[in-house]
Amino acid sequence: MFGILFDEDDDPAPDPAAETTWYGRYIADIARHTRAPHAHRLRWVAATSRPASLAAKAAERQDGRAAERVLRRLRETTFVLGTPADTAQRVLDALAGLDGVDRGRLGAEMDDPEVVAAVRRDHAEARDPIPEAHAFRAPGPHGIGVKETDDGVRYALPTLVFSGPGGRVAAPGWRSVPEYLAALRTVAPRQLWEAAPVGPEEALAAYRSLTGPDLSLLTGGTTPPPAAVRGDTAGGPLWLHPCRYVDFRRTASAICR
Known part of the structure; x- marks a missing residue:
């Protein structure tokens, strides 16, 4: 949305x-x-x-x-x-x-x-937060679920809303993985939500770029794929797929699968 x-x-x-x-x-x-x-x-x-x-x-x-x-x-x-x-x-x-x-x-x-x-429709839905978002309070910089606008309120961006047999949970702002898992277990307690880690190469092939947190979350480690090209940002490295690297830097075009 x-x-x-x-x-x-x-x-x-x-x-x-x-x-x-x-x-x-x-x-x-x-x-x-x-x-x-x-x-x-x-x-x-x-x-x-x-x-x-x-x-x-x-x-x-x-x-x-x-x-x-x-x-x-x-x-x-x-x-x-x-x-x-x-x-x-x-x-x-x-x-x-x-x-x-x-x-x-x-x-x-x-x-x-x-x-x-x-x-x-997305624009309108973002400005009609559910009650669970209005009620959300948590410590940290993303501690409230709605933000005031000139003509009302909107969801804190981003917000994930989980719905299932066990009810509905709003997770506004940036939340930790344990918080997201807790929300999933609340709305669908009979499901198994932990995903098996994937290899760095598989993660890079799927997303074409990986941050440090991406590597940790998806692979369970910190070692980038051997073929990845490192790009440095003010917030740390970004690991780019070799095909992504070519067009990302606008030095040439590439077609990769």
């Missing part, structure tokens, strides 16, 4: 440079908490997150893998490169060479009425 944190009709910042500096520090503060990579320098604050949301929603029409890769790449434009993909052209430029994705089809479908309507 795409909450559209920055929208097209938002008032422009009176001092874009000051806003960019402030938001860059905000991202760095979050990254210290989550251990995620972040850009050495944020070049601008996204004018709108709607084009990226439309692209990610359109990618879902292709298949799950394409949708995941598009979403991850578009997030990386902000949190790794510091150049948010906030226009349709910037979105398509960011997706150039991304294997497993039909970029031409995606570009043609971003403005499809069904895609636009689906993103509009």
